[in-house]
Amino acid sequence: MQVQTLKIATRKSPLALWQANYVKAQLMLHHPQLAVELVPMVTQGDVLLDSPLSKIGGKGLFVKQLELALLNHEADIAVHSIKDIPAEFPQGLALTTICKRDDVRDAFVSNRYTDLAQLPANAVVGTSSLRRQCQLKAHYPHLVVKDLRGNVGSRLAKLDNGEYDAIILAAVGLKRLELQERIKQAIPIEIMLPAVGQGAVGIESRENDHIINQLLKPLDDQHTRYCITAERAMNHHLQGGCQVPIACYSKLENTRLNLQGLVGSLDGKTIITANVTGDQQQASELGIKLAQQLLEQGAEKILNQIR
Numbered sequence: 001m002q003v004q005t006l007k008i009a010t011r012k013s014p015l016a017l018w019q020a021n022y023v024k025a026q027l028m029l030h031h032p033q034l035a036v037e038l039v040p041m042v043t044q045g046d047v048l049l050d051s052p053l054s055k056i057g058g059k060g061l062f063v064k065q066l067e068l069a070l071l072n073h074e075a076d077i078a079v080h081s082i083k084d085i086p087a088e089f090p091q092g093l094a095l096t097t098i099c100k101r102d103d104v105r106d107a108f109v110s111n112r113y114t115d116l117a118q119l120p121a122n123a124v125v126g127t128s129s130l131r132r133q134c135q136l137k138a139h140y141p142h143l144v145v146k147d148l149r150g151n152v153g154s155r156l157a158k159l160d161n162g163e164y165d166a167i168i169l170a171a172v173g174l175k176r177l178e179l180q181e182r183i184k185q186a187i188p189i190e191i192m193l194p195a196v197g198q199g200a201v202g203i204e205s206r207e208n209d210h211i212i213n214q215l216l217k218p219l220d221d222q223h224t225r226y227c228i229t230a231e232r233a234m235n236h237h238l239q240g241g242c243q244v245p246i247a248c249y250s251k252l253e254n255t256r257l258n259l260q261g262l263v264g265s266l267d268g269k270t271i272i273t274a275n276v277t278g279d280q281q282q283a284s285e286l287g288i289k290l291a292q293q294l295l296e297q298g299a300e301k302i303l304n305q306i307r
């Protein structure tokens with residue numbers, strides 16, 4: 001049986017469209033005969049732009065609509081930033097493909113300052129990420145963190161309007177949108193441990209759609225898959241969504257997987273970290289072990305206060 005046209009469900013933000021077009025291009029490269037079409041949609045996360053994400057709550061604000069499209073066969077695959085997807089999927093859907101990861105770091109963006117350390121007392125830094133907030137406050141307690149929502153373009157516009165002295169964004173988003181020159185500093189992971197899945201694109205599809213899943217196979221990157229599997233296992237064990245101050249960075253060298261994890265309080269006064277290493281084949285177990293070490297050190301109390 002042949003696929004007539006492979007349909008890609010995507011959000012309409014420029015970054016989401018870039019990622020969907022990237023997947024489209026990769027698919028056409030590997031399957032020159034295949035017709036691929038984007039199905040852009042508006043999600044709840046895009047509509048509720050003015051409320052802080054951490055307050056709206058609800059996991060998967062950005063993915064639900066896309067998943068409905070997959071279940072209704074209005075689309076065959078959904079392209080997501082892995083950072084934005086919940087730990088669990090609706091019955092019948094799965095994260096079947098993990099594309100090669102790009103830069104995992106956060107970026108410091110400012111029109112006046114060249115790096116975080118330069119910011120004076122009471123400088124206003126924009127971010128809505130509790131993970132970024134807690135690490136900013138931990139390293140630079142003199143800074144003021146102010147909420148910042150919207151897609152990458154509107155966040156930059158708010159910076160340019162003078163509402164903030166600096167803002168923090170994922171470096172990869174700026175690179176993909178060819179806004180790399182806005183990055184004043186790629187923040188070292190020692191200062192700002194990234195979000196689970198940051199910098200990686202994932203593809204969700206119907207678990208039993210073997211024809212589609214076969215077409216996706218060449219897009220899967222095994223190295224990234226080990227890292228993401230470990231990070232997501234940690235997040236799942238901590239019951240973290242994307243609105244919690246949890247960070248994780250995994251590094252794979254040869255077959256050894258090293259994971260650094262962090263849970264912190266919003267004021268940055270309590271920061272819990274842990275580190276585990278093991279074989280890549282044990283990726284999920286390592287993620288769980290990392291979560292357990294964080295919990296043993298008191299992560300639960302911090303997370304409960306926020307929930």
Ligand SMILES: NCc1[nH]cc(CCC(=O)O)c1CC(=O)O
Pocket residue numbers: 081082083084152168169170171172173197198199200201
């Ligand atoms: N929360 C929004 C979001 N989801 C994914 C990315 C960037 C791409 C990625 O991290 O993989 C961003 C923007 C940002 O954090 O600056």
